[in-house]
Amino acid sequence: MPRAGLTPVTVVREAAVLADEVGHDRLTLAALAGRLGVALPSLYKHVRGVDALHQKLAVLATAEIADVLTSAAAGRAGGDALRAVAVAYRGYAHRHPGRYPATQRAPDPTDPEHLAAAERAVGAIVAILRGYGVQGDAAVDATRMFRATVHGFVTLEAAGGFGLPRDVDRSFDRMIDGLDVAYRGWGSR
Amino acid sequence: MPRAGLTPVTVVREAAVLADEVGHDRLTLAALAGRLGVALPSLYKHVRGVDALHQKLAVLATAEIADVLTSAAAGRAGGDALRAVAVAYRGYAHRHPGRYPATQRAPDPTDPEHLAAAERAVGAIVAILRGYGVQGDAAVDATRMFRATVHGFVTLEAAGGFGLPRDVDRSFDRMIDGLDVAYRGWGSR
């Protein structure tokens, strides 16, 4: 019997695919092992356990969304950049419904790669805010508002929280308009 | 041996207390049974299973938060009401970290009580928006923004997503200011 040839990297990559298919909370070692063609305990040669798997998935997903946000911001400024990044963020959440929740795991302070990825994602937002003249402590507040707003929207959306027939894309659009207005007035308060 | 005297209502109530203590995801039938002084399978006389328990908890929590929001809005209008309701919402999430996630479960369309509670919670927000002159389809969009913003903030906060030392209360304050600005400009776009 030839070996499956797994590595920690291939395992977590497959975990990401599986999570997107079945949902973040149903990412199970049993299902993952089955898909990789090995017995469940074999996974422990590559991952320390289910929590470590989620941790690694968080790093992967955070790095991915950081890339997405960064390239959406490239070459744009102001409200243009704001909208592009917000749309890209939501797009990632839609394309990767299982990975997305992993991006919200608090970065492991002992993992430089995780910290760097989180830093990069936040950096894309901070860069936009500079275009609005928002900096320093105010930028921290404004970044938190961006994250809260967009994260809140996509999670409510994913949870089926928007029951009414009113078009969800349009609501998102209006919300970004509102965010733009808020940021333009950010200094003058 | 006397009986424990449980009912569906007492079971769900204890589940709510337990969830607040150990976290929504660690609300387990085993722990609940232990705390109620019965064997685990006995719970099935009162609840259909773990999913039904979460469902009932959702109804309870949604009704509670609807009450909190409604009374926060009472006797206030405009930015005053907006801030009071937002603060009350966040306060509920802080006081009831285990119940709060249950409020985000999509209402069961077959459960009138659940629907009514959700309706009541949304109603408190819609009432505020009337004070800003926002109505109709625009009110749907604006309500979604309110929920996204505040829900996003409290979940990021609970997940430890705000790493920087900058005061979180102040960030929340600024965010509500931003929301106020957005709503004041809502019509003129």
Add this chain to the structure above:
DNA sequence: GGTCGAAGCTAATAGGCTTAGCTTAATGGC
């Protein structure tokens, strides 16, 4: 070609949910 580390396995334990089927406490009618 032999050696050795790591990749994979089976077996066993522990905890969680669920169903089946039994026992018995409480309640309501006579």
Add this chain to the structure above:
DNA sequence: GCCATTAAGCTAAGCCTATTAGCTTCGACC
């Protein structure tokens, strides 16, 4: 006050997931 009925509670058993221990064997490298 006694008995019948209902439902509250129990034990036992089965399934799934995670984890650990200890064994086997592939395959890379000298």
